[in-house]
Amino acid sequence: MAQDAPRFHVPAPHARPGDTPDFSHIEVQPAGEAKRPDVAVPGMETRDLALGLIGVLDHNHQAVGEWDPKLDADVLREGLKHMMLTRAYDDRMLKLQRQGKMSFYMKSTGEEAIAVAGAMALDKGDMVFPSYRQQGMLFARGRDIVEMMCHCISNSRDNLKGRQLPVHYTWAEGNFFSISGNLATQFPQAVGYAMACRYKGESQIAASWIGEGSTAEGDFHGALVLASTYKAPVVLNVVNNQWAISTFQGIAAGDAPTFAAKGLGYGLASLRVDGNDFLAVYAATQWAAERARKGHGATVIESFTYRADAHSTSDDPSGYRPKGEGEAWPLGDPIARLKNHLIGLGEWDEERHVALEKELNELVIASYKEAESYGTLHDGPLSPVESIFEDVYAEQDWRLRRQRQDLGV
Numbered sequence: 484m485a486q487d488a489p490r491f492h493v494p495a496p497h498a499r500p501g502d503t504p505d506f507s508h509i510e511v512q513p514a515g516e517a518k519r520p521d522v523a524v525p526g527m528e529t530r531d532l533a534l535g536l537i538g539v540l541d542h543n544h545q546a547v548g549e550w551d552p553k554l555d556a557d558v559l560r561e562g563l564k565h566m567m568l569t570r571a572y573d574d575r576m577l578k579l580q581r582q583g584k585m586s587f588y589m590k591s592t593g594e595e596a597i598a599v600a601g602a603m604a605l606d607k608g609d610m611v612f613p614s615y616r617q618q619g620m621l622f623a624r625g626r627d628i629v630e631m632m633c634h635c636i637s638n639s640r641d642n643l644k645g646r647q648l649p650v651h652y653t654w655a656e657g658n659f660f661s662i663s664g665n666l667a668t669q670f671p672q673a674v675g676y677a678m679a680c681r682y683k684g685e686s687q688i689a690a691s692w693i694g695e696g697s698t699a700e701g702d703f704h705g706a707l708v709l710a711s712t713y714k715a716p717v718v719l720n721v722v723n724n725q726w727a728i729s730t731f732q733g734i735a736a737g738d739a740p741t742f743a744a745k746g747l748g749y750g751l752a753s754l755r756v757d758g759n760d761f762l763a764v765y766a767a768t769q770w771a772a773e774r775a776r777k778g779h780g781a782t783v784i785e786s787f788t789y790r791a792d793a794h795s796t797s798d799d800p801s802g803y804r805p806k807g808e809g810e811a812w813p814l815g816d817p818i819a820r821l822k823n824h825l826i827g828l829g830e831w832d833e834e835r836h837v838a839l840e841k842e843l844n845e846l847v848i849a850s851y852k853e854a855e856s857y858g859t860l861h862d863g864p865l866s867p868v869e870s871i872f873e874d875v876y877a878e879q880d881w882r883l884r885r886q887r888q889d890l891g892v
Protein backbone atom coordinates (compact mmCIF):
# COMPACT_ATOMS: atom_id res chain seq x y z
CA MET A 484 0.00 0.00 0.00
CA ALA A 485 1.31 3.46 -0.90
CA GLN A 486 2.52 5.46 2.11
CA ASP A 487 0.20 8.37 1.41
CA ALA A 488 -2.88 6.19 0.91
CA PRO A 489 -5.83 7.59 2.86
CA ARG A 490 -6.23 5.83 6.23
CA PHE A 491 -9.40 4.08 7.25
CA HIS A 492 -11.46 6.75 8.99
CA VAL A 493 -12.85 6.30 12.51
CA PRO A 494 -14.27 9.44 14.17
CA ALA A 495 -13.17 10.05 17.78
CA PRO A 496 -14.70 12.14 20.59
CA HIS A 497 -13.06 15.40 21.70
CA ALA A 498 -12.16 14.11 25.16
CA ARG A 499 -11.47 10.76 26.80
CA PRO A 500 -11.01 9.73 30.47
CA GLY A 501 -8.28 11.82 32.04
CA ASP A 502 -8.81 14.71 29.60
CA THR A 503 -10.47 17.99 30.52
CA PRO A 504 -14.08 17.99 29.23
CA ASP A 505 -14.14 19.96 25.98
CA PHE A 506 -17.31 21.31 24.40
CA SER A 507 -15.59 24.22 22.66
CA HIS A 508 -16.57 22.79 19.26
CA ILE A 509 -20.29 23.10 20.05
CA GLU A 510 -21.95 26.16 18.62
CA VAL A 511 -24.98 27.29 20.60
CA GLN A 512 -27.29 29.61 18.69
CA PRO A 513 -28.48 32.22 21.23
CA ALA A 514 -31.96 31.67 22.71
CA GLY A 515 -34.66 33.69 20.98
CA GLU A 516 -32.81 34.00 17.70
CA ALA A 517 -34.50 31.23 15.70
CA LYS A 518 -37.50 32.19 13.57
CA ARG A 519 -40.82 30.40 14.07
CA PRO A 520 -42.41 29.74 10.67
CA ASP A 521 -46.07 28.94 10.03
CA VAL A 522 -46.80 25.25 10.64
CA ALA A 523 -47.67 24.85 6.94
CA VAL A 524 -44.10 25.69 5.85
CA PRO A 525 -42.63 23.26 3.25
CA GLY A 526 -40.21 20.89 4.97
CA MET A 527 -37.20 22.06 2.99
CA GLU A 528 -37.70 25.61 4.23
CA THR A 529 -36.87 24.53 7.79
CA ARG A 530 -33.18 24.19 6.86
CA ASP A 531 -32.00 26.96 9.20
CA LEU A 532 -33.97 25.41 12.06
CA ALA A 533 -32.44 21.99 11.41
CA LEU A 534 -28.92 23.44 11.46
CA GLY A 535 -29.43 25.97 14.27
CA LEU A 536 -30.77 25.52 17.79
CA ILE A 537 -34.20 26.61 18.99
CA GLY A 538 -33.90 28.05 22.50
CA VAL A 539 -36.33 30.09 24.60
CA LEU A 540 -34.63 30.46 28.00
CA ASP A 541 -31.68 32.84 27.83
CA HIS A 542 -28.67 33.16 30.15
CA ASN A 543 -30.74 35.28 32.55
CA HIS A 544 -33.44 32.56 32.66
CA GLN A 545 -35.88 34.77 30.79
CA ALA A 546 -38.14 33.54 27.99
CA VAL A 547 -37.26 35.26 24.73
CA GLY A 548 -38.11 35.15 21.03
CA GLU A 549 -40.79 33.85 18.69
CA TRP A 550 -40.74 30.31 20.09
CA ASP A 551 -41.78 31.34 23.62
CA PRO A 552 -44.92 29.21 24.15
CA LYS A 553 -46.16 31.76 26.72
CA LEU A 554 -47.33 29.18 29.23
CA ASP A 555 -49.18 30.00 32.45
CA ALA A 556 -47.14 29.78 35.65
CA ASP A 557 -49.36 26.86 36.72
CA VAL A 558 -48.31 24.87 33.68
CA LEU A 559 -44.65 25.70 34.29
CA ARG A 560 -44.92 24.60 37.92
CA GLU A 561 -46.60 21.38 36.80
CA GLY A 562 -43.74 20.74 34.39
CA LEU A 563 -41.18 21.43 37.10
CA LYS A 564 -42.94 19.03 39.45
CA HIS A 565 -43.04 16.20 36.90
CA MET A 566 -39.33 16.70 36.15
CA MET A 567 -38.45 16.72 39.85
CA LEU A 568 -40.54 13.59 40.43
CA THR A 569 -38.77 11.87 37.53
CA ARG A 570 -35.40 12.68 39.09
CA ALA A 571 -36.45 11.61 42.59
CA TYR A 572 -37.84 8.36 41.18
CA ASP A 573 -34.66 7.68 39.16
CA ASP A 574 -32.40 8.34 42.13
CA ARG A 575 -34.38 6.04 44.41
CA MET A 576 -34.61 3.28 41.80
CA LEU A 577 -30.84 3.36 41.30
CA LYS A 578 -30.36 2.89 45.06
CA LEU A 579 -32.82 0.02 45.11
CA GLN A 580 -31.04 -1.66 42.21
CA ARG A 581 -27.72 -1.29 44.07
CA GLN A 582 -29.35 -2.96 47.08
CA GLY A 583 -30.33 -5.88 44.85
CA LYS A 584 -34.05 -5.17 45.04
CA MET A 585 -34.32 -4.85 41.30
CA SER A 586 -32.28 -6.53 38.55
CA PHE A 587 -31.66 -3.51 36.33
CA TYR A 588 -32.42 0.19 35.95
CA MET A 589 -31.93 3.09 33.52
CA LYS A 590 -31.99 6.74 34.63
CA SER A 591 -32.92 9.74 32.52
CA THR A 592 -30.96 12.35 34.50
CA GLY A 593 -30.50 15.55 32.49
CA GLU A 594 -33.14 14.53 29.92
CA GLU A 595 -36.26 15.14 32.01
CA ALA A 596 -37.42 18.17 30.00
CA ILE A 597 -37.58 16.17 26.77
CA ALA A 598 -39.99 13.61 28.19
CA VAL A 599 -42.07 15.92 30.36
CA ALA A 600 -42.44 18.88 27.99
CA GLY A 601 -42.92 16.48 25.07
CA ALA A 602 -45.79 14.71 26.86
CA MET A 603 -47.38 17.93 28.13
CA ALA A 604 -47.41 19.56 24.68
CA LEU A 605 -49.31 16.61 23.18
CA ASP A 606 -52.93 15.64 23.81
CA LYS A 607 -53.43 12.75 26.21
CA GLY A 608 -55.17 10.87 23.38
CA ASP A 609 -52.09 11.04 21.17
CA MET A 610 -50.16 7.79 21.09
CA VAL A 611 -46.58 7.91 22.34
CA PHE A 612 -43.93 5.38 21.28
CA PRO A 613 -41.04 6.13 23.67
CA SER A 614 -37.64 4.57 24.18
CA TYR A 615 -36.60 3.30 27.62
CA ARG A 616 -35.43 6.79 28.67
CA GLN A 617 -38.72 8.77 28.66
CA GLN A 618 -40.13 7.69 32.03
CA GLY A 619 -40.98 11.36 32.63
CA MET A 620 -43.89 10.91 30.21
CA LEU A 621 -45.52 8.43 32.54
CA PHE A 622 -45.50 10.99 35.35
CA ALA A 623 -46.75 13.74 33.03
CA ARG A 624 -49.63 11.49 31.94
CA GLY A 625 -50.50 10.48 35.50
CA ARG A 626 -49.31 6.88 35.67
CA ASP A 627 -49.54 5.37 39.15
CA ILE A 628 -46.04 5.23 40.67
CA VAL A 629 -46.73 2.04 42.61
CA GLU A 630 -47.68 0.29 39.35
CA MET A 631 -44.44 1.48 37.73
CA MET A 632 -42.43 0.11 40.63
CA CYS A 633 -44.31 -3.20 40.67
CA HIS A 634 -43.24 -3.65 37.05
CA CYS A 635 -39.62 -2.85 37.91
CA ILE A 636 -39.48 -5.39 40.73
CA SER A 637 -41.47 -7.95 38.67
CA ASN A 638 -43.83 -8.78 41.55
CA SER A 639 -47.36 -10.21 41.50
CA ARG A 640 -48.81 -6.85 40.47
CA ASP A 641 -46.45 -6.27 37.53
CA ASN A 642 -48.78 -5.56 34.59
CA LEU A 643 -46.20 -7.29 32.37
CA LYS A 644 -46.29 -10.41 34.59
CA GLY A 645 -42.51 -10.43 35.00
CA ARG A 646 -41.91 -11.04 31.30
CA GLN A 647 -39.91 -7.91 30.60
CA LEU A 648 -36.73 -6.35 31.89
CA PRO A 649 -37.37 -3.44 34.31
CA VAL A 650 -38.13 -0.02 32.73
CA HIS A 651 -39.85 -1.62 29.71
CA TYR A 652 -43.16 -0.08 30.74
CA THR A 653 -46.48 -0.69 29.00
CA TRP A 654 -49.57 1.38 29.69
CA ALA A 655 -52.34 0.95 27.13
CA GLU A 656 -54.86 3.11 29.04
CA GLY A 657 -52.39 6.00 28.97
CA ASN A 658 -51.70 5.61 25.22
CA PHE A 659 -48.13 4.68 26.08
CA PHE A 660 -46.90 2.04 23.64
CA SER A 661 -45.06 -1.04 24.98
CA ILE A 662 -41.34 -0.39 25.18
CA SER A 663 -39.20 -2.87 23.31
CA GLY A 664 -35.53 -3.59 23.92
CA ASN A 665 -34.88 -3.67 20.18
CA LEU A 666 -33.67 -0.18 19.35
CA ALA A 667 -35.61 2.00 16.91
CA THR A 668 -38.39 -0.50 16.14
CA GLN A 669 -40.92 1.93 17.61
CA PHE A 670 -40.12 4.60 14.98
CA PRO A 671 -41.77 2.92 11.95
CA GLN A 672 -44.50 1.58 14.25
CA ALA A 673 -45.36 5.14 15.28
CA VAL A 674 -45.51 6.18 11.63
CA GLY A 675 -47.82 3.26 10.84
CA TYR A 676 -50.04 4.19 13.78
CA ALA A 677 -50.19 7.78 12.56
CA MET A 678 -51.04 6.62 9.03
CA ALA A 679 -53.88 4.54 10.45
CA CYS A 680 -55.20 7.55 12.40
CA ARG A 681 -55.29 9.61 9.21
CA TYR A 682 -56.73 6.76 7.13
CA LYS A 683 -59.58 6.36 9.62
CA GLY A 684 -60.16 10.10 9.76
CA GLU A 685 -59.26 10.36 13.44
CA SER A 686 -57.68 13.48 14.91
CA GLN A 687 -55.02 11.82 17.09
CA ILE A 688 -51.40 11.88 16.12
CA ALA A 689 -48.45 9.74 17.15
CA ALA A 690 -45.03 10.65 18.47
CA SER A 691 -41.91 8.59 18.98
CA TRP A 692 -38.50 9.01 20.63
CA ILE A 693 -35.22 7.30 19.88
CA GLY A 694 -31.65 8.06 20.89
CA GLU A 695 -29.13 9.47 18.42
CA GLY A 696 -27.27 6.15 18.43
CA SER A 697 -30.47 4.43 17.31
CA THR A 698 -30.69 6.61 14.18
CA ALA A 699 -28.01 4.33 12.73
CA GLU A 700 -30.62 1.55 12.66
CA GLY A 701 -32.36 0.90 9.34
CA ASP A 702 -35.72 1.43 11.06
CA PHE A 703 -34.94 5.14 11.46
CA HIS A 704 -34.59 5.58 7.72
CA GLY A 705 -37.59 3.40 6.87
CA ALA A 706 -39.72 5.43 9.24
CA LEU A 707 -38.71 8.73 7.61
CA VAL A 708 -39.50 7.48 4.09
CA LEU A 709 -42.96 6.29 5.14
CA ALA A 710 -43.67 9.46 7.11
CA SER A 711 -42.64 11.65 4.19
CA THR A 712 -44.46 9.73 1.44
CA TYR A 713 -47.79 9.54 3.29
CA LYS A 714 -47.53 12.84 5.18
CA ALA A 715 -48.16 10.84 8.34
CA PRO A 716 -49.29 12.87 11.37
CA VAL A 717 -46.32 11.94 13.51
CA VAL A 718 -43.61 13.69 15.51
CA LEU A 719 -40.28 11.87 15.23
CA ASN A 720 -37.92 12.78 18.08
CA VAL A 721 -34.21 12.08 18.15
CA VAL A 722 -32.80 12.51 21.64
CA ASN A 723 -29.17 13.42 21.05
CA ASN A 724 -27.62 12.94 24.48
CA GLN A 725 -24.13 12.63 22.98
CA TRP A 726 -23.60 8.99 23.97
CA ALA A 727 -24.89 5.56 22.90
CA ILE A 728 -23.51 3.56 25.82
CA SER A 729 -19.73 4.13 25.26
CA THR A 730 -20.08 5.28 21.65
CA PHE A 731 -19.97 9.04 21.06
CA GLN A 732 -22.59 10.67 18.83
CA GLY A 733 -20.16 11.22 15.93
CA ILE A 734 -20.29 7.53 15.06
CA ALA A 735 -24.02 7.62 14.31
CA ALA A 736 -23.95 11.16 12.90
CA GLY A 737 -21.48 10.44 10.12
CA ASP A 738 -20.62 13.65 8.32
CA ALA A 739 -24.11 15.11 8.80
CA PRO A 740 -23.89 18.48 10.58
CA THR A 741 -26.82 17.67 12.91
CA PHE A 742 -29.25 14.80 13.42
CA ALA A 743 -32.15 17.11 12.52
CA ALA A 744 -30.49 17.72 9.15
CA LYS A 745 -31.12 14.08 8.27
CA GLY A 746 -34.86 14.82 8.16
CA LEU A 747 -34.34 17.38 5.39
CA GLY A 748 -33.10 14.70 3.02
CA TYR A 749 -36.55 13.15 3.24
CA GLY A 750 -38.25 16.50 2.70
CA LEU A 751 -39.51 16.56 6.30
CA ALA A 752 -39.81 19.65 8.49
CA SER A 753 -36.83 19.37 10.81
CA LEU A 754 -36.10 21.26 14.02
CA ARG A 755 -33.13 21.19 16.36
CA VAL A 756 -33.95 22.25 19.88
CA ASP A 757 -32.17 22.84 23.19
CA GLY A 758 -33.27 19.70 25.01
CA ASN A 759 -32.49 21.17 28.43
CA ASP A 760 -34.87 24.09 27.85
CA PHE A 761 -38.36 23.02 28.94
CA LEU A 762 -39.99 25.90 27.06
CA ALA A 763 -38.16 25.21 23.82
CA VAL A 764 -39.01 21.50 23.85
CA TYR A 765 -42.64 22.34 24.64
CA ALA A 766 -42.83 24.91 21.83
CA ALA A 767 -41.21 22.68 19.22
CA THR A 768 -43.49 19.75 20.10
CA GLN A 769 -46.56 21.98 20.02
CA TRP A 770 -45.54 23.29 16.57
CA ALA A 771 -44.93 19.80 15.20
CA ALA A 772 -48.19 18.48 16.69
CA GLU A 773 -50.20 21.30 15.12
CA ARG A 774 -48.46 20.73 11.77
CA ALA A 775 -49.34 17.02 11.97
CA ARG A 776 -52.95 17.60 13.04
CA LYS A 777 -53.54 20.09 10.22
CA GLY A 778 -52.33 17.61 7.62
CA HIS A 779 -48.97 19.14 6.76
CA GLY A 780 -47.08 15.97 7.66
CA ALA A 781 -44.36 14.79 9.96
CA THR A 782 -41.61 16.67 11.78
CA VAL A 783 -38.22 15.44 12.92
CA ILE A 784 -37.09 17.07 16.18
CA GLU A 785 -33.54 16.63 17.43
CA SER A 786 -33.35 17.43 21.13
CA PHE A 787 -29.79 18.42 21.91
CA THR A 788 -28.90 17.27 25.42
CA TYR A 789 -26.41 15.31 27.50
CA ARG A 790 -26.80 11.92 29.22
CA ALA A 791 -25.71 13.11 32.66
CA ASP A 792 -25.52 9.66 34.28
CA ALA A 793 -24.48 6.15 33.30
CA HIS A 794 -26.20 4.42 30.38
CA SER A 795 -27.71 1.89 32.78
CA THR A 796 -26.92 0.14 36.06
CA SER A 797 -24.67 -2.18 34.00
CA ASP A 798 -22.47 0.67 32.76
CA ASP A 799 -19.57 2.72 34.15
CA PRO A 800 -18.97 5.87 32.06
CA SER A 801 -15.57 6.57 33.68
CA GLY A 802 -14.18 4.00 31.25
CA TYR A 803 -14.91 6.10 28.17
CA ARG A 804 -15.56 9.78 28.97
CA PRO A 805 -13.97 12.37 31.23
CA LYS A 806 -15.26 12.93 34.75
CA GLY A 807 -17.19 16.19 35.04
CA GLU A 808 -18.30 16.22 31.39
CA GLY A 809 -21.94 16.51 32.42
CA GLU A 810 -21.27 19.61 34.52
CA ALA A 811 -19.37 21.15 31.60
CA TRP A 812 -22.35 20.69 29.27
CA PRO A 813 -22.98 24.20 27.92
CA LEU A 814 -26.78 23.95 28.11
CA GLY A 815 -26.98 23.33 31.86
CA ASP A 816 -29.55 21.31 33.79
CA PRO A 817 -33.22 21.31 32.72
CA ILE A 818 -34.65 21.38 36.25
CA ALA A 819 -32.37 24.17 37.47
CA ARG A 820 -33.16 26.24 34.39
CA LEU A 821 -36.95 26.01 34.71
CA LYS A 822 -36.70 26.58 38.45
CA ASN A 823 -34.66 29.76 37.91
CA HIS A 824 -37.08 30.94 35.25
CA LEU A 825 -40.01 30.56 37.62
CA ILE A 826 -38.12 32.30 40.42
CA GLY A 827 -37.36 35.16 38.01
CA LEU A 828 -41.07 35.47 37.27
CA GLY A 829 -41.79 35.67 41.01
CA GLU A 830 -43.76 32.41 40.73
CA TRP A 831 -41.43 30.16 42.75
CA ASP A 832 -38.81 30.34 45.50
CA GLU A 833 -36.10 28.25 47.18
CA GLU A 834 -38.26 27.28 50.17
CA ARG A 835 -41.06 25.94 47.99
CA HIS A 836 -38.50 24.11 45.88
CA VAL A 837 -36.90 22.38 48.86
CA ALA A 838 -40.32 21.54 50.30
CA LEU A 839 -41.47 20.04 46.99
CA GLU A 840 -38.26 18.02 46.70
CA LYS A 841 -38.88 16.59 50.17
CA GLU A 842 -42.53 15.84 49.41
CA LEU A 843 -41.64 14.01 46.18
CA ASN A 844 -38.89 11.99 47.86
CA GLU A 845 -41.34 10.92 50.54
CA LEU A 846 -43.90 10.01 47.89
CA VAL A 847 -41.36 7.82 46.10
CA ILE A 848 -40.32 6.08 49.35
CA ALA A 849 -43.93 5.47 50.39
CA SER A 850 -44.77 4.19 46.90
CA TYR A 851 -41.95 1.67 47.07
CA LYS A 852 -43.13 0.46 50.46
CA GLU A 853 -46.57 -0.13 49.01
CA ALA A 854 -45.12 -1.81 45.90
CA GLU A 855 -43.25 -4.29 48.12
CA SER A 856 -46.51 -5.22 49.82
CA TYR A 857 -47.41 -6.89 46.47
CA GLY A 858 -44.22 -8.91 46.47
CA THR A 859 -40.47 -8.55 46.22
CA LEU A 860 -38.14 -9.81 43.51
CA HIS A 861 -36.47 -12.28 45.88
CA ASP A 862 -39.29 -13.58 48.04
CA GLY A 863 -42.30 -13.06 45.80
CA PRO A 864 -45.13 -13.42 45.29
CA LEU A 865 -44.47 -13.16 41.58
CA SER A 866 -46.82 -13.86 38.69
CA PRO A 867 -47.97 -17.51 38.57
CA VAL A 868 -45.50 -19.76 36.74
CA GLU A 869 -48.15 -20.93 34.24
CA SER A 870 -48.54 -17.36 33.04
CA ILE A 871 -45.28 -17.71 31.09
CA PHE A 872 -47.24 -19.76 28.56
CA GLU A 873 -50.02 -17.20 28.18
CA ASP A 874 -50.23 -14.42 25.60
CA VAL A 875 -47.65 -16.00 23.28
CA TYR A 876 -50.61 -16.26 20.89
CA ALA A 877 -54.13 -15.00 21.44
CA GLU A 878 -55.06 -18.63 22.14
CA GLN A 879 -52.72 -21.19 23.57
CA ASP A 880 -51.96 -23.87 20.94
CA TRP A 881 -51.33 -27.58 21.62
CA ARG A 882 -47.56 -27.15 21.79
CA LEU A 883 -47.74 -24.57 24.54
CA ARG A 884 -50.28 -26.65 26.42
CA ARG A 885 -47.94 -29.63 26.16
CA GLN A 886 -44.96 -27.62 27.42
CA ARG A 887 -47.01 -26.37 30.29
CA GLN A 888 -48.04 -29.94 31.19
CA ASP A 889 -44.39 -31.03 30.94
CA LEU A 890 -43.51 -28.38 33.52
CA GLY A 891 -46.35 -29.63 35.72
CA VAL A 892 -48.07 -26.27 36.22
Ligand SMILES: Cc1ncc(C[n+]2csc(CCOP(=O)(O)OP(=O)(O)O)c2C)c(N)n1
Pocket residue numbers: 616664665666693694695696697698722724726727728790794
Ligand atom coordinates in the same frame (compact mmCIF):
# COMPACT_ATOMS: atom_id res chain seq x y z
C1 LIG B 1 -31.16 -3.56 17.78
C2 LIG B 1 -30.35 -3.34 19.03
N1 LIG B 1 -29.01 -3.23 18.95
C3 LIG B 1 -28.27 -3.03 20.06
C4 LIG B 1 -28.86 -2.97 21.30
C5 LIG B 1 -28.02 -2.76 22.57
N2 LIG B 1 -28.18 -1.38 23.05
C6 LIG B 1 -29.08 -1.07 24.03
S1 LIG B 1 -29.11 0.56 24.35
C7 LIG B 1 -27.92 0.90 23.22
C8 LIG B 1 -27.44 2.31 22.97
C9 LIG B 1 -28.50 3.20 22.42
O1 LIG B 1 -28.05 4.53 22.39
P1 LIG B 1 -28.99 5.72 21.96
O2 LIG B 1 -29.88 5.31 20.84
O3 LIG B 1 -28.12 6.90 21.70
O4 LIG B 1 -29.92 5.97 23.22
P2 LIG B 1 -29.54 6.32 24.72
O5 LIG B 1 -29.29 5.01 25.42
O6 LIG B 1 -28.36 7.21 24.70
O7 LIG B 1 -30.73 6.99 25.31
C10 LIG B 1 -27.50 -0.28 22.59
C11 LIG B 1 -26.46 -0.36 21.55
C12 LIG B 1 -30.28 -3.11 21.35
N3 LIG B 1 -30.96 -3.02 22.50
N4 LIG B 1 -31.00 -3.27 20.20
